[in-house]
Amino acid sequence: MERFNPRFGLVGLVCSLAFMGVSLPATAGEPAAVAFVVAAGRTMGEPFGDTTRFEAARGGLVDVLEDVATMRTASVGIWLYGHRLAWQSGDAPMIDDNADYLAQSRGFAAISGLLPGDDIEQVRAVSAFDGAALAMLRPLLDVVKPFGEAPLPAAVRGAEAGVGAGVSPRKGIILITDGAVSARMARRSASFEDALSACDRHGVPVHVVLVGDGASPVERHALEELARLSEGSLQSCESPLAVRRAIPAALLRVLGNDRDDTSSTPAVDGRSRTRGGITAVKLSDGAPLAEAGGSAPRLPAPNTTTRITGVVLHGAKPVPRAKVAIEGAEPERVTTDRDGRFVFEKVPEGLHELVVEGIARNKIREVRKRLVLASPLPAKRTVEVQLP
Numbered sequence: 001m002e003r004f005n006p007r008f009g010l011v012g013l014v015c016s017l018a019f020m021g022v023s024l025p026a027t028a029g030e031p032a033a034v035a036f037v038v039a040a041g042r043t044m045g046e047p048f049g050d051t052t053r054f055e056a057a058r059g060g061l062v063d064v065l066e067d068v069a070t071m072r073t074a075s076v077g078i079w080l081y082g083h084r085l086a087w088q089s090g091d092a093p094m095i096d097d098n099a100d101y102l103a104q105s106r107g108f109a110a111i112s113g114l115l116p117g118d119d120i121e122q123v124r125a126v127s128a129f130d131g132a133a134l135a136m137l138r139p140l141l142d143v144v145k146p147f148g149e150a151p152l153p154a155a156v157r158g159a160e161a162g163v164g165a166g167v168s169p170r171k172g173i174i175l176i177t178d179g180a181v182s183a184r185m186a187r188r189s190a191s192f193e194d195a196l197s198a199c200d201r202h203g204v205p206v207h208v209v210l211v212g213d214g215a216s217p218v219e220r221h222a223l224e225e226l227a228r229l230s231e232g233s234l235q236s237c238e239s240p241l242a243v244r245r246a247i248p249a250a251l252l253r254v255l256g257n258d259r260d261d262t263s264s265t266p267a268v269d270g271r272s273r274t275r276g277g278i279t280a281v282k283l284s285d286g287a288p289l290a291e292a293g294g295s296a297p298r299l300p301a302p303n304t305t306t307r308i309t310g311v312v313l314h315g316a317k318p319v320p321r322a323k324v325a326i327e328g329a330e331p332e333r334v335t336t337d338r339d340g341r342f343v344f345e346k347v348p349e350g351l352h353e354l355v356v357e358g359i360a361r362n363k364i365r366e367v368r369k370r371l372v373l374a375s376p377l378p379a380k381r382t383v384e385v386q387l388p
């Protein structure tokens with residue numbers, strides 16, 4: 001199972017985004033609104049590293065939802081497509097259904113009258129997201145499996161209707177897909193132009209996380225144009241680990257998206273666009289984010305830090321002399337005292353990974369814990385770390 005390297009994991013992501021001019025924004029006022037649109041069509045079941053495209057997408061989504069539940073700075077909506085209905089093989093046009101998912105969700109009545117090409121579900125409306133919301137969502141995500149068609153443009157159009165009309169100036173769609181598009185015999189089909197027109201109405205950028213290299217040249221070009229013309233971004237992911245980095249990177253862009261519609265310039269097709277354009281990023285193992293084109297949004301961020309205090313435990317017992325590290329903190333490494341306590345005086349805002357190594361019951365044990373610090377930062381924050 002892959003896990004984050006402390007140098008190139010979430011800490012490396014934040015450092016790389018800072019290099020590109022992207023920083024976590026202040027979160028005062030209306031929280032950001034983000035719609036996650038996740039492909040679950042048949043092609044998402046293709047092998048991808050040591051897993052499948054969909055498993056990588058689901059794992060990355062759950063990771064970032066845990067962060068959002070901690071931050072409570074974003075309203076979240078979730079759309080799935082291609083996960084409930086599929087055409088059976090054979091000459092006669094017969095429809096198969098994903099009974100396991102339907103039994104766990106809204107039931108068979110929810111698919112009445114639908115064709116596989118119309119299989120788009122708003123799993124969760126855009127609303128405040130916390131730990132309780134995540135606990136309710138997990139069992140449903142666990143039974144999703146790659147199944148049917150891929151009505152990608154219609155799914156984006158539907159998500160825009162859910163996120164676009166909100167009052168927050170920071171909003172966006174994060175599209176997690178392998179790029180496949182198919183909607184045979186759909187009753188409510190849509191094109192990429194339809195999706196872009198919908199996003200135009202309320203200025204909603206689309207940030208594409210492209211899983212694998214299965215998209216055809218035509219499909220990839222359409223996604224690039226959707227991202228570019230909506231003032232979004234596109235990240236190509238070559239591995240499951242790259243997917244787990246790309247999704248939080250897309251979230252950071254949504255959190256930093258406060259578009260100024262008064263400063264627009266004409267685009268190549270005559271549309272009026274704000275400054276910027278597609279930021280196409282290629283992610284691979286062992287390398288930080290690298291900008292491949294376009295210009296990233298540059299947002300001022302307050303130069304603030306917070307004081308992190310904590311305790312390392314094994315069960316109910318404190319663990320003395322444990323080594324604790326947060327890259328980018330001052331200092332970066334500390335050792336716990338006799339009561340298992342530690343202090344980092346200055347930790348900047350962003351996504352961080354806290355790495356703890358200690359000895360408990362005569363065995364060296366290690367644990368990694370993610371910290372999300374979004375401004376305005378508290379003066380201090382306390383964490384508890386349990387060694388396994």
